[in-house]
Amino acid sequence: MDVTIVTRDGARLGVPCAEGQNVLAAAEEAGLYLPSMCREGSCGMCAAHVTEGAYEMGACAEGALPKGEGGVLLCRCLALSDLVVEVPVRDEQIGRHRVPERRAVIAGLVPAGAGALAVTLQLEADETYGAAADFVPGQFFEMTLPGADVRRAYSLANLPNWDGRLEFIIRLVPGGRFSGWLAAEARVGQMLELRGPMGHFALDEASPRPRVLVAGGCGVAPILSLLRQMAEYGDATPVHLIYGANREAEFLPPHVLAEMKAALPQLDVTYAVWHPEAGWNGFVGTAAEALSVVLASGAAVPDIYVCGPPRMLEAVEGAALAAGVPAAQFFAERVQS
Template identity: 35%
Template sequence: MGEKHKIRFEPVGIDIEADEDETILNAAFRQGVMLMHGCKEGQCSACKSFLLEGDLQMDRYSTFALADYENEEGYVLLCRGHAYSDLEIELVNYDEDMIRSGLPVVTAGTTVESIAGLTHDISLVRLKLDPDAGLRFHPGQYVDIAIPGTEEHRSFSMANTTVADGVLEFIIKRYPGGKFSGLLEGTLAAGDPLSVTGPYGTFTLRVSSDRRLVFVGGGAGMSPILSLLQQMADSGNEREAVYYYGARTERDLFHLEQMADLARRLPNFTFVPCLSESAPEGWPGEGEGETGLVTEVLERREANLADCDVYLCGPPPMVDAALPLLESMGVPGEQVFYDKFTITAAADD
């Protein structure tokens, strides 16, 4: 362990303590301060902040996340930064309510309870937490699951809303040769131990807002959105909400019964499945289904999103296409929340 230093975050006026051997972001997580973050690996810039005072040194990072000129101006990445003196840091991207409602990050043991197929390439994985796990999370957050026998991990969002029953549920897309998802093809089985670390993430419902909710997701990106919708149903939330879900073909759709149940429990909720490649004859029948890319359907059906809170979750191409579209449709940046799969996860897991 190295020396410890005090770090003050402005303009929120929050203090933490950080050891020289840990990153500033991890120090914040350890103390239940949930700062904005994404990849946690110096690739995405979500935790970019400005160093006001002190000696901060960074591990290697991508210049895509922090350009050289930004570094020279004083910008830093908290996921790469180590404190070598007391620091004062100005947060660039932050949500004060989220920061103050953070939960301490812990590492917990789990046991595989079940693995079931949802589609030809998506699985539902249930992990039973050890009795002394002590892990809690807000709906919409995620954990890192350690890959057995390696020093690596993969990040997955919980699809359920609480650990009251001691179980974590995940919707996981299987990739051929995936370092974790490939284990779901018969290597992992009920009873196998897995270690998880979390919770992470700020893809949570802003309960102080009463704006209409627009959810946009694709593939396994349903996981955190399902958690948020279940949270709304459990709490009797009556905000108007619509969920545009993108899939290639009808065989890629799943959890339709759960969506129908949510529509019964949430009278102001509409589920819109969008098929981008081929739709069966008669699609969508009497339902709300659409054809085309989910972003195309969003643009076609939504005339005014300026007064909406928009939540995006899915692969990078979908999120990258949606962000400029939302800007062109007049949605303020502070009303857009997204959870984008990391490059590593998309490439091999």
């Protein structure tokens, strides 16, 4: 069977697909590396729409499938005939080289607000990729749980560097297999298998428009990476960070964003707390509600970058569209549980 992948900019890419093979795996066998994370039907990163042909969908997490007729997750979509599949990325965003596989040792495990860990990894040098941590701010790495076929993808919070250092902020999910291991068993010095970098969540550096960055929970990790990129390059573009959480205890320690404000004098920060405790003096409500207030200020329509849980992403996108922000100025990345 043949699968035709149609990109957002109209490129048509032919992929042979064996019986019983999912479309994502078939594309990778053909040398096309589409955006993906969990490969378990839960994160929604490989969402697409089948416009022609018969297919069967494997098990998916509730709410993971994209809306609309023919919505599929490529990691769970099995072709029953020739297919035409539309993907929400441009041709240039599809990788043509195998994603690097690396090894790294845990170098640090530090609490990062209630229910989260700041995890630092040190890449092991190898003959192919050397020792450096080479990635684009906003990208993520996939980690494999030691001794198990369990993989999770987490966004980087730091900048590319020659030292091979990778920094993550990871939410500790009750009952989560990977984050549960991090909380209870992981130790400095243990080795992890990595795959990456991956993803296309990155600043549009050519845009002259102001920026609004929206972070929900541990979605602050890639947002920090983007802010640090701006500081590193001396980027004077006006930027407003909306940082949302259920409780104020979930925010990163105050010094983290204080350092960012010192490095980026034009940075405005709104802390949005949905269920604040007595005495909270910041914004009360969701990140989406805070965004609506910012967009109603009458300033120039900004580029919006958002990272967080799926429901938060949907709410933020709805607020942006309601305020007249063009879809082309909206950039999003999901946080994986």
